[in-house]
Amino acid sequence: MDLQIALFLVQDGVINGAIYALLGMALVLAFTVTRVIFIPQGEFVAWGALTLAALQAGRLPGTVWLLVGGGAAVALAELAACWRARDARRLPAVLGWNVAYPLAVLAAARWVPLAGLPLAVQILFALAIVVPLGPMVWRLAFQPVAESPVLVLLIVAVAVHLALVGLGLLFFGAEGSRTPPFTEGGIELAGVPVPAQTLWVLGCSAALIAALSLLFGRTLYGKALRATAVNRVGARLMGIPASLAGSLCFALCALIGAFSGMLIAPITTIYYDTGFLIGLKGFVAAIIAGLSSYPAAAAGAVLVGLLESFSSFAASAYKEVIVFTLIIPVLVWRSLASRHVEED
Template structure:
């Protein structure tokens, strides 16, 4: 291996690590607010990329149907809850978000030719389609068991992942897709060409890392969200709506996942199940961070990306084994260094 090959591998590792950092941050976000290890995070990566690819191909994305189905299911749950409590005040707002909004998105997807629209409009519409599915997943799968133990929430998360992978295959098919790059061209660093899309990936990751760090570390609202994970009963007594905190965190997770998929779609082919492996590597980064620190999750993600890049060069057949083996010493070290705390 000479210096030029090493620089190419470092570039690939940093780009991959930037995506893993985004997903690692989303997993840390979901866990710190809701105590949910959000395994389906990778599905939003695939759905965001495939939705944009469908718009650019002039097709009706499958996520439009998923949004309509999810909205109908959430509306039924809200009506049942209102009937049991005999409190109908929240029904009009629920109908607006879960019936009217999906109907408007469906009409826009059918009537507007997004194939002829600028790329920024296509990206924004893809996010408008995919991101609302996040809080729908929270409302249907996790909010009813939000007070359960972490183990129960993990089991539910696995079940949701299996269901979302099956829905992805049903609505998108087994074919892969790519999208157009944000911008053409690039620059040269140390004799190594760097594409503009690579710069978009790294720059967006850095911006989101800083934004989430400031939000949860410096703002009162971010600290209030974190308080729901530490003590849900105490947070509720202090006036923090825990259900709203869960919806907001899952909305942010869906936004990060969908945008991550849109970022990488021009540089790799995305399939309906591609997101799972990407999300799993983000999970390794989140574990390195102890599911609690955004900067440490980002650093762990870059480490995972570099390890994957150099492993693919030295032993490509075992690169996944090498990457996931990294989690074993981290878990051992955290097990020996942490104190046992009884869960309430």
């Protein structure tokens, strides 16, 4: 291996690490706020990329129908809750977000020629389709069992993952898709060509991490999420609804996942089940962080990306095994270094 090959591998590892960092931070967010190990995080990666590819090809993405169906299911659940509580004040908001909004998105997707619009508009519209699916997954699958032990929540997460993978196959088929790069061209760094899409991945990942930092540090909703992550019972006593925290948390997870998929879609072909493996590597980064620290998750993601890149060069057949084996020493070290307590 010479210096130029090493620089290529470092570039590839840093790009992958930037995506894994976003997913690792999303998994840490989901676990600290809701105690859910959000295994379906990877599905939003695939859905974001495939939805954007369908819009650019002039097709109606299947996620639109999932948005309409999920909204109807959430509306029925909320209507039943309002009926039991004899509370009709929430009905306009429930029907607006879960019925009117999905139907408006469906109408726009069917009748507006999105394929000819600028890329930024297509990305925003794809996010408008995919991101609301996160709160819907929370409301239908996790909110009814939100107070259950972590093991029960993990089993539910696995079931949701399997269901979403099947829906992805139904909506998008087994063929993969790629999207055009955001911009053409690139630069040369130390004799190594760096495509423009690589710069987009790094820049957008850094901007999204900075935006999340501002959200948690400067906004009321971000501080509510931080309070829920630190002490769920105390946050509830201070008037922060657990359902609102869960919905907002899953919306952020869906946003991070979908946008990450759009960033990597011009670099690699995305299939309906591609997100699972990418999400697992983000999970490795989150495990390195102990499912509790955002900076540690970002650092662990870069480590995972570099390890994967150099492993693919030295032993490509075993690169996945090498990456996932990283969990074992981390878990052993944390088990020896931490004090074991019984879960309340």
